[in-house]
Amino acid sequence: MMTGTVATRRPLPLQALLVGFLILWIFVAAFPFFWTLWGSFRVEGDFFSKADWTNALTGPMTRAETGGAMTGQGYYGAWITHEFWRAGLNTLIVVVSVVTISLTFGTLGGYALARSGHRYVFWILMIALVFRAMPHVTLVSGYLLPFYQWNLWGHLPTAIIVLVAINQPFTLWMLTSFFQNIPKDLDESAMVDGCSRFQAFRLVIIPVMWPGVITTGLFSFLLAYNDFAVTAMLLDQQNQTMIPKIASFLGTTQTKGNVMFAVSAVVSATAPLFLLVLFFQRQIVSGLTAGAVKG
């Protein structure tokens, strides 16, 4: 490839500047995570040290309070005492349901939008774009009153279906552009052979659509997992997911040591995302660029 030869021709000062900048950026991007991971095994007096910031590294208070250099107190307090495991379980239920349902709805809709040449397709996509731009909190303020009145407020299924709906505009855009890249001849020849539209979709399109579906699914996962506005406002205490639970730890940080529960919970909630990027980096990158490259 040409980029290789261009790179070798880059003058040394420029190359040094670029590499230096990159090292600086990677430090800025990654250091906060490692710092917090490290600090989560300390006591509050060390991680939030009034005396000297190096205490977070050496941990004199941790040694004094617990006898060891590292402590799992924060994790124990968050997961067991404050029942973070329950929030984790709720998150699992919400995320799995949201991803499954939005992909089912989205593949059907996206396929129809990609194959129909009618003018209303444009309008549906434009409305979806406007919906995608709605701040989620504005929608939440529309849900509260009806949900209170119909007794829907506080339950996991409510939050799930709301997240599915909020997810639809993006899913439709992604999958429409993905299905447009699958040749029309494929399903049309199946229909010439006597398949109905749905049979053609089921027998011909479904077997070849998985790469696009997995990429879209990753982003549905991120939306459901990262959501705060909907889950914080629509779920009651019992059904809270991880992110609102972390926010609720913050309200109680006045008590000494409680802030370490939040730190441990934050590290616990970040870990699955780390793994996600580790295993699906290629799909995430291709998903992020798909919309851009195709217009």
Added chain:
Amino acid sequence: MKHKTFLWFILPSALAMILFIALPIMSVLMQSVFAPHEQVVKEVENCDVFGCKRSVTVDVAATEAQSAAAPLGRFVGTDIYTDRNHLALSEIGAIWSSATGTRDLINQILNLPFYGALAFTLTYTAIVTPLALLLGFGIALSVNAIPRLLRGPAIFFSLLPMIVTPLVGALILFWMVDARGILGAALQSLAGDPELSVKASTPLMWAMLIVYGVWSSCPFAFVVYYAGLQTVPQDTLESAMIDGATRGQRLRFVILPHLLPLTTFLLLISIMDNFRVFEPIVSFNGGAHAQSLSYFIYADLNATNKLLSSAAATSVLTILGVIILLSPVIVRTWRSFGRAT
């Protein structure tokens, strides 16, 4: 595809969007023109051995009857929109006539809650969007300059600030700039002020929120620009070199024009995302110093007596803002779509 088949395929998705996006927008509109009923009170006379006392109590039956007759509440028209917490028309009028100068005028207007939130949201969007795009472009150029083997890990670490939950990412930064955290301590020694605290200062809070915004949204620009750099037309680049174009000229006349459509796309997505900035303010606990429109709504909804009408009016104004921001894009897409068909 036949209309009927199309309808069946799109139905689940369309139904979800109509029920949980379109109808809530309607519901917000309705709520914003109705205020909750006031409780009906009645005077009752309690007589006992010491004489009679008149006291005022809530007439439960009448209050319920009132709610049943008009479940939406009292119709108040645009009153909520024009009250002090939203467009504050009469306050603006008063400020206009009493202000001593432009500076004073602007300061007083920004003290009104809605205008303050609007000002922060627009400032945040206007600063974070270009900075994130520029930084992302710089990272893309740098990653493009290193050996192929190292690019994977570089992309991995660069993606983290964007992938991580906004609330969590902002918390991680917030704990570091806490007066007792590592960055907070560094800031204090740099400024030579041991009392310096981001939590207590409005300009520092705005700056930190913007730093978080750039940190968390530049990876997206980076990934898109990096993908764009892989598809720069190599023959054009080569002919430019043969014609004696310098490195800067090649960047300006070949690479940048190639990346222009990507920049439009990035601008659209980034403006949409930055306009709804919300979680970092929750994480930074910064509601006292910086409110965005989303946070303003959230604060109303979280208030003990749930200010639904107030939140609804702000929501409608926010939605109008989104539509105004998006209108150039919609008009442009409409034109190109019209040409295509």
